[in-house]
Amino acid sequence: MLFAPIGRFITLCARHAWLVVALFCVLSGAGVYAGMTQLGVTTDTSKMLSPRLEWKQRSDEMGRLFPQKENLLVAVVEADLPEEGQETARQLAEKLGADHQHFSFANRPDANPYLERNGLMFLEPKPLASILNDTIAAQPFLSALAQDPSARGLFGALSLIAEGVKAGQANLAGFQAPLTGFANTLEKAADGKADLMSWQRLLGGQLSDLAGRYQFVITKPVLDYGSFQPGGAAADAMRDAIKTLEFVKNGHAKVYLTGQVQLDDEEFATVAEGMVAGLIGSLALVTLWLTLAVRSWRVVLPIVITLVVGLLLTTGFAAVAVGTLNLISVAFAILFVGIAVDFAIQFSVRFRAQSPTATGKDGMYEALRMTGEETGHQILVASLATSAGFLAFTPTAFLGVAQLGLIAGIGMLVAFICTTTLLPALLCICHPPLNCPSMGYVWMKPVDVKIRHHRKWLLAFFGVIAIAGLALVPALQFDGDPLHTKNPNSEGMRALSLLINNPQTSPYSAELLVKSLDEAQKEADRLDELPDVHDVMWLGSYVPTQQPEKLALIQDAASMLLPTLIVPNPKPAPDAAALRESAASTAKALGEVLDKLPANDPLRRIQAALARLATARDETVLAANTALVRFLPPELAQLKNMLQAGPVTIHDVPPVIANDYLLPDGRALVEVHPKGVMSSSGALRKFVGSLQKIEPDMAGTAVDIVESARSIVRAFEQAAGAAVVMIAIILMIALRRIKDMALVLAPLLLSALMTVILVVLLPETLNFANIIALPLLLGVGVSFNIYFVMNWRDGVQYPLASPTARAVLFSALTTGTAFGSLALSHHPGTASMGRLLLLSLACTLLGTLVFVPALLPKRPEDEA
Numbered sequence: 001m002l003f004a005p006i007g008r009f010i011t012l013c014a015r016h017a018w019l020v021v022a023l024f025c026v027l028s029g030a031g032v033y034a035g036m037t038q039l040g041v042t043t044d045t046s047k048m049l050s051p052r053l054e055w056k057q058r059s060d061e062m063g064r065l066f067p068q069k070e071n072l073l074v075a076v077v078e079a080d081l082p083e084e085g086q087e088t089a090r091q092l093a094e095k096l097g098a099d100h101q102h103f104s105f106a107n108r109p110d111a112n113p114y115l116e117r118n119g120l121m122f123l124e125p126k127p128l129a130s131i132l133n134d135t136i137a138a139q140p141f142l143s144a145l146a147q148d149p150s151a152r153g154l155f156g157a158l159s160l161i162a163e164g165v166k167a168g169q170a171n172l173a174g175f176q177a178p179l180t181g182f183a184n185t186l187e188k189a190a191d192g193k194a195d196l197m198s199w200q201r202l203l204g205g206q207l208s209d210l211a212g213r214y215q216f217v218i219t220k221p222v223l224d225y226g227s228f229q230p231g232g233a234a235a236d237a238m239r240d241a242i243k244t245l246e247f248v249k250n251g252h253a254k255v256y257l258t259g260q261v262q263l264d265d266e267e268f269a270t271v272a273e274g275m276v277a278g279l280i281g282s283l284a285l286v287t288l289w290l291t292l293a294v295r296s297w298r299v300v301l302p303i304v305i306t307l308v309v310g311l312l313l314t315t316g317f318a319a320v321a322v323g324t325l326n327l328i329s330v331a332f333a334i335l336f337v338g339i340a341v342d343f344a345i346q347f348s349v350r351f352r353a354q355s356p357t358a359t360g361k362d363g364m365y366e367a368l369r370m371t372g373e374e375t376g377h378q379i380l381v382a383s384l385a386t387s388a389g390f391l392a393f394t395p396t397a398f399l400g401v402a403q404l405g406l407i408a409g410i411g412m413l414v415a416f417i418c419t420t421t422l423l424p425a426l427l428c429i430c431h432p433p434l435n436c437p438s439m440g441y442v443w444m445k446p447v448d449v450k451i452r453h454h455r456k457w458l459l460a461f462f463g464v465i466a467i468a469g470l471a472l473v474p475a476l477q478f479d480g481d482p483l484h485t486k487n488p489n490s491e492g493m494r495a496l497s498l499l500i501n502n503p504q505t506s507p508y509s510a511e512l513l514v515k516s517l518d519e520a521q522k523e524a525d526r527l528d529e530l531p532d533v534h535d536v537m538w539l540g541s542y543v544p545t546q547q548p549e550k551l552a553l554i555q556d557a558a559s560m561l562l563p564t565l566i567v568p569n570p571k572p573a574p575d576a577a578a579l580r581e582s583a584a585s586t587a588k589a590l591g592e593v594l595d596k597l598p599a600n601d602p603l604r605r606i607q608a609a610l611a612r613l614a615t616a617r618d619e620t621v622l623a624a625n626t627a628l629v630r631f632l633p634p635e636l637a638q639l640k641n642m643l644q645a646g647p648v649t650i651h652d653v654p655p656v657i658a659n660d661y662l663l664p665d666g667r668a669l670v671e672v673h674p675k676g677v678m679s680s681s682g683a684l685r686k687f688v689g690s691l692q693k694i695e696p697d698m699a700g701t702a703v704d705i706v707e708s709a710r711s712i713v714r715a716f717e718q719a720a721g722a723a724v725v726m727i728a729i730i731l732m733i734a735l736r737r738i739k740d741m742a743l744v745l746a747p748l749l750l751s752a753l754m755t756v757i758l759v760v761l762l763p764e765t766l767n768f769a770n771i772i773a774l775p776l777l778l779g780v781g782v783s784f785n786i787y788f789v790m791n792w793r794d795g796v797q798y799p800l801a802s803p804t805a806r807a808v809l810f811s812a813l814t815t816g817t818a819f820g821s822l823a824l825s826h827h828p829g830t831a832s833m834g835r836l837l838l839l840s841l842a843c844t845l846l847g848t849l850v851f852v853p854a855l856l857p858k859r860p861e862d863e864a
Contacts, residue, residue: 088215182197190613292445302426364431372424478709479709500677521540
């Protein structure tokens with residue numbers, strides 16, 4: 001057996017302690033150098049799954065064919081008035097478009113001249129006719145404004161209304177809302193508190209709401225992959241530009257940053273913050289638990305140094321073997337500290353309990369040899385089984401955990417090497433006191449006896465628990481949506497939450513690439529009939545339907561409106577005196593018809609405000625002019641533009657739009673938006689399932705989320721099965737008895753089923769971050785169980801009173817501390833990882849300290 005060789009090897013390391021320490025200093029330096037020069041981190045969740053998966057290949061192909069849709073940084077503009085939002089977006093796009101250092105392009109998707117000119121054509125005939133009729137009814141009013149686009153012209157138009165009321169020919173029923181809006185603005189202006197007036201809302205009515213509440217500036221940032229936040233410089237440049245914008249400075253507009261680049265950068269910042277804080281906190285609290293476990297700084301210091309060195313060596317391996325960590329594998333550091341400390345505690349607690357016959361250095365060597373013979377083979381088996389549990393995930397398609405499995409698997413072997421070489425050397429140098437039989441919990445003997453006495457009832461109870469866990473396995477829910485693991489309070493997620501309920505701006509969509517535009521039309525018509533589909537976009541969606549009927553309506557309106565709207569030489573801007581004169585004249589005209597107006601008519605408020613404005617100071621009057629007509633000329637220009645719309649075909653769609661839906665080889669993209677809110681996994685699966693029944697080759701973000709969840713679940717099913725088989729083989733080789741192997745595996749499986757029960761009852765949704773609790777459960781659980789079973793094989797009585805139980809308890813506390821720090825993270829994915837790890841650890845500890853003692857068969861010496 002390995003008892004004696006391991007003991008002699010440990011003694012050899014102790015006798016050459018300073019040489020061993022020097023060797024590990026060199027190796028640690030190499031690990032630090034490799035980590036600093038070769039180790040990177042990516043927050044790209046698309047890199048967590050194997051590119052060999054069919055759906056992943058389709059997704060990657062979409063990204064390659066339409067690169068303009070990838071790695072975007074988006075500014076979402078929210079303003080008090082539509083025009084303020086549009087002007088803010090225009091200024092921002094102009095500034096960012098000129099910044100070639102940070103941006104490849106910057107554009108406004110809604111500001112395309114093609115869409116602006118044909119805006120009316122995308123309405124249905126009935127609402128189009130209604131809008132045009134209202135516009136024609138306002139023709140005299142619009143004509144006056146076109147000739148004099150100032151407050152003077154506006155007041156003159158109101159005088160025309162007064163004449164119509166006087167003659168009994170003015171029907172103002174359809175103009176109450178615009179007049180009320182105008183009255184509100186005019187009253188504030190007369191009081192010296194002028195606010196800009198929205199002519200889109202005044203003239204467009206319901207048309208102004210069709211474009212949505214937000215404006216967008218879409219940019220392609222220049223990414224610096226040498227930085228931990230590749231889009232950080234571009235985001236800072238965008239924020240600097242935003243600060244200079246007029247309506248942002250006066251508080252009338254807000255701009256939020258979102259998009260793939262912003263979300264990825266924020267995620268790394270949150271995860272890194274949590275990991276660094278968690279690691280520092282873990283080491284501090286681990287030191288505290290170690291002090292309570294071994295009760296001597298002369299032992300605590302060697303353990304901490306051994307952990308740090310092991311972590312540095314594992315980091316160096318990660319740098320060489322992996323190169324770039326992902327959001328899951330970045331957790332290897334805390335995982336290493338949480339599990340590797342168990343080996344060091346087991347060794348150190350048993351070391352302090354030794355009673356060597358010799359004294360001085362010889363006594364130290366004898367104690368280390370005895371410890372190595374007693375526990376070295378146990379730690380070796382535990383490290384091999386734990387390593388196998390992690391390495392079983394390496395071949396799976398879930399690259400995130402495959403990376404973690406590789407690093408942690410090798411890390412467990414590194415931990416064993418450090419525990420049996422560096423730790424003995426450091427213990428020899430620090431020379432802690434020995435002969436501490438109180439390392440065990442003598443007061444736990446009665447508990448041992450009670451467990452043995454009631455073992456049948458306990459086993460029956462745990463059997464019921466196992467059956468319940470098996471029954472609840474189908475109830476486990478896996479949420480593959482990466483958005484649900486991000487910090488909802490970050491700027492990017494807050495901005496995304498504003499858009500997520502709108503199918504047109506929601507991040508959940510499906511895409512299909514077909515051979516031609518004709519086929520795209522057929523697929524669009526077919527998919528549009530599905531009950532879960534809100535709309536289907538393809539290149540033809542940018543060509544208005546029912547054009548003859550709509551153009552006839554537009555041309556009829558244009559024949560009456562354009563002659564009065566097209567004014568070659570409008571009047572020059574008035575001065576304050578002219579504005580006061582016009583305000584007084586209009587106030588007088590309206591005053592003459594007040595008796596003919598209802599008590600609540602907004603014209604009464606307008607008349608009173610004009611009367612006050614007629615006597616106001618120059619600054620007040622000029623500010624009123626600006627507030628009233630700042631946005632009038634662009635609105636009149638847009639109205640003239642839309643009234644000159646003509647027939648269009650699919651060939652008229654500009655390249656900036658067409659390139660998003662048509663490839664040079666003729667292949668066409670069909671984009672499907674879901675109906676309803678897709679914030680739940682069930683709704684998303686239903687939407688994707690309905691599409692895949694018709695078109696199995698669908699791609700897009702919605703498909704990626706659903707398929708990634710399926711791939712991850714399959715990967716864990718395969719890895720869990722492989723891990724159990726590999727652990728069983730290792731145990732069979734080490735223990736050489738099927739019964740003993742079963743004694744280790746049974747509590748391991750019970751711990752997993754107890755974790756299932758807690759996950760379902762709490763509930764705690766599984767996601768791609770917290771699902772790593774499974775390999776942890778295998779790693780920690782198998783280690784604890786191996787110690788107890790191998791002690792039982794060696795004839796140890798009262799397992800709960802032994803130093804092993806003390807070591808297991810404090811190992812669990814240190815491991816729980818490491819993972820508990822994750823639960824406090826601001827990053828939801830990291831926090832859920834910490835919570836689930838704590839749950840699985842608690843179940844593992846319960847299985848080891850209660851189920852295992854009850855499960856161990858009785859021996860003759862146990863009866864005494």
